[in-house]
Amino acid sequence: MSSPDPLAHLAPERLVVLDTAHLAGLISDAISNSRERRRSAQRFIADLLERRWLPLLSWHHLEELLQHRDEALVDARVRYLRELPRAAWVRPFDDRAGPGSILEVFRAEVAAAVAYPGARPAQVRDRARQHVIVIGAGDDAIPEHFRDWRLLRPALAAQQANARRVAAISRWRAHDIDDKPIGAWFGQPARAPDDVSRRLIRMREALEAEISVRGDKRIADPRAMAEEFMREVADDGYAVAGGPQLAPAVQLLVNAGLDPDDIDPSATFRQTMDLLMFHRRLRLVAESFELPWSELKRRALRNNLPSVRLEDAMRLYAQDQQERKGSELNDTHLLCLSPYADLTCVDKRTLESLRRARTKCPDLDQLLGKVARAPTYAAVVPILPEQ
Structure with a gap:
């Protein structure tokens, strides 16, 4: 000491x-x-x-x-x-x-x-x-x-x-949706499996190209990195398929870590993802505080x-x-x-x-x-x- x-x-x-x-x-x-x-x-x-x-x-x-x-x-x-x-x-x-x-x-x-x-x-x-x-x-x-x-x-x-993975992927978007309200997806049904597979392949190819061109040059295998990321996306999607209680888009957010009452349909996709990442980090330190999760969220606001x-x-x-x-x-x-x-x-x-x-x-x-x-x-x- x-x-x-x-x-x-x-x-x-x-x-x-x-x-x-x-x-x-x-x-x-x-x-x-x-x-x-x-x-x-x-x-x-x-x-x-x-x-x-x-x-x-x-x-x-x-x-x-x-x-x-x-x-x-x-x-x-x-x-x-x-x-x-x-x-x-x-x-x-x-x-x-x-x-x-x-x-x-x-x-x-x-x-x-x-x-x-x-x-x-x-x-x-x-x-x-x-x-x-x-x-x-x-x-x-x-x-x-x-x-x-x-x-x-x-x-x-x-x-x-x-760190290389985060830097290479965090700015990538399959579509320009950051400023669109998340509620726009709430009424949409789950896609057919064949359609999902085709879309995932196209997204994986686009992400691989992005990593190859814009990613850290020390990334040895852009294809493997893209495939790993898209597998995670697919696993999240398949987990939604068995949950009919909520709309697929809502279920996806809940599975990712948001509580239903955290989800604001008028919030943009970017705002919703920012909140999701914040709550994931907040859960990492939650055990340090003798508070219910709902009270911790109420007091620890990301903007503060x-x-x-x-x-x-x-x-x-x-x-x-x-x-x-x-x-x-x-x-x-x-x-x-x-x-x-x-x-x-x-x-x-x-x-x-x-x-x-x-x-x-x-x-x-x-x-x-x-x-x-x-x-x-x-x-x-x-x-x-x-x-």
């Missing part, structure tokens, strides 16, 4: 979310054979601490830092983070798990919304902050067992593959949770890149730490996407700390906001 903080009487420390590339470059310089590069890395950390700034670490940083073919370099990265004299990190659900992820941020925001019903997003952020951030030494942030990071490789590879507001805005208004890389998902997760940091460093693409989102959602300005681009870690100190 961390000892009492001897610096608590000083001015509050401020937090900077570095891009993972910054951390990778910093560590490479710190272990370099070049004296100049080593001094540059030493100066950076010294400058941060002297100004009472701390790097804010998360699982999303570790997830990328641990995925390198050079095992000796990964060992050095873990060792460097553990040797940091002082750092901040996202509080994990389990103290032995290392820095937490966006799910822990979400859990803290839900807890704040549950405790203070009707709180606005900025109020939720302010009340959640004390439960989101932990400050201490590097070896508190990165527990000893992370030296055995190789055991995490299968899970890390699976997460990376899933800062990280959800930001994710929604980025999903709707971010640039649709020609190549939809899996790393975009991690970039968004790091950006979602910005309500809890004084400075968040992002790449040029993410900064432009955020600019577009802010144009459409100006209320985001009330939620976020400063977000800026720094091409290297050495360029971060000059853009630190003044006290």
Whole structure:
């Protein structure tokens, strides 16, 4: 456990979310054979601490830092983070798990919304902050067992593959239906099996082409990815066929995770899917709260949770890149730490996407700390906001 903080009487420390590339470059310089590069890395950390700034670490940083073919370099990265004299990190659900992820941020925001019903997003952020951030030494942030990071490789590879899948498929639509009312499908009967099969084949072919052209180039088999996704779609559809109590479209939504009273016929397809994804995530943290599901839904509204507001805005208004890389998902997760940091460093693409989102959602300005681009870690100190 961390000892009492001897610096608590000083001015509050401020937090900077570095891009993972910054951390990778910093560590490479710190272990370099070049004296100049080593001094540059030493100066950076010294400058941060002297100004009472701390790097804010998360699982999303570790997830990328641990995925390198050079095992000796990964060992050095873990060792460097553990040797940091002082750092901040996202509080994990389990103290032995290392820095937490966006799910822990979400859990803290839900807890704040549950405790203070009707709180606005900025109020939720302010009340959640004390439960989101932990400050201490590097070896508190990165527990000893992370030296055995190789055991995490299968899970890390699976997460990376899933990120590529999400990035490749999430924007794809078989038809342009995002803005159509979901109720338009409620009166339609289930299709004949032969018709369904033909449509699924056409959709699979279209999705395969989309993944081949727009997906992450590291996706080895676009056809297999498309087939797996369409199998899931088909399984959901076949499950509906045996349920005559509700209209097929309604039954499909209920099977996916919505309660019948959550389904608004006037809501668009996009709005309904957003609500479905939100409720799925809410169920992941529901066991942390001694509340009936109906009451949890009533108090934890997606529009009042800062990280959800930001994710929604980025999903709707971010640039649709020609190549939809899996790393975009991690970039968004790091950006979602910005309500809890004084400075968040992002790449040029993410900064432009955020600019577009802010144009459409100006209320985001009330939620976020400063977000800026720094091409290297050495360029971060000059853009630190003044006290």
